[in-house]
Amino acid sequence: MSTKEWLEKDYYKVLGVSKDASPEEIKKAYRRLARQNHPDANKGDPKAEERFKEVSEAYSVLSDPARRKEYDETRSLFGGGGFRFPGGGQTGGFPFDLGDIFGQPGTRTGGLGDLLGGIFTGGRTRTTGVRPRRGADVETEVTISFVDAVEGVTVPLRMTSDSPCPACSGTGARSGTLPRVCPDCEGVGMRATAQGGRLAISEPCRTCRGRGMVVDDPCPSCHGSGRGRSSRTMQVRIPAGVHDGQRIRLRGKGAPGERGGPAGDLYVTVHVQPHERFGRKGEHLTITVPITFPEAALGGEIKVPTLNGPPVRLKIPPGTPNGRTFRIRGKGTTRRDGTKGDLLATVEIVVPKHLDEEAKKALDAFRRATGAADPRDDLR
Structure with missing residues (x-):
């Protein structure tokens, strides 16, 4: 931590x-x-x-x-x-983890105790060794189907990230040689800069660029950085119910750390392909179901498809208006606790585009039978 x-x-x-x-x-x-x-x-x-x-x-x-x-x-x-650190923020101003400045809690070498020995006095800091460094965070993206987003899926991801250089084992020095402790910061990676009086602000050492070590004979593969590029394939579990654009954090799956430091984190942004029939509304699935005018007026029973199961029967009560939504329990997405959301079925009355003479006569008779009621009375 x-x-x-x-x-x-x-x-x-x-x-x-x-x-x-x-x-x-x-x-x-x-x-x-x-x-x-x-x-x-x-x-x-x-x-x-x-x-x-x-x-x-x-x-x-x-x-x-x-x-x-x-x-x-x-x-x-x-x-x-x-x-406060330079840059205006409580922890802003430097592109590195506070752990690089303060060390790891509970340790006695380097870190907070050694740094504070000189930060307010303008004196030099000392340490008994070079601290480990946390690996960088890695970001990637993955595209999955609508069904996989609802049910969850395990996908292979091929990752390319920084890792210790295999030629020098991460030291940055040519094979057979070793880096030496930075003479300016004495391995801390930080130096105190006087700001007036006895107050000093710590900043990365310019000689070693914050590494705490100086390489006299650089490794020809990594040119002294100690870092290389590595590719690996890992199996990543996308949880059920993930949304389009959701960012998933996988701890310790990022770039390896330096000198025994912990690995960074992996952030996966999930893109979900749309479904031709179903939609999403939070933890619920949505679907639009067409019905006929007689079914809406007289009532009836229809079949409603589900995402990965047999259709369910839905009773349409007489006088159902266009756009009414019915809730079908337990046919939605999977929640974190393992329970299911619902399927929200919205009915849409289908108006026929072409009518034969018999159908026209039947509708004309219906209009005469209900002609006393004007649905637009409230608009006058």
């Missing part, structure tokens, strides 16, 4: 305790919430399972005195909005 994610989580709020709660109060709150949200007691409820994970994560930090102290100190410095 990056420090940015750490700062965004309020573990005290998750457990429902105050910031000065005692260890006994934290333990008591955790046990109560763990019992309430345990997956065994809430089978089929994904929200309860997610809540259980959040409670467990909060307890793992707040129950450890050392981690709790580090968490409190980090949030007091950067979680309240007092410290």
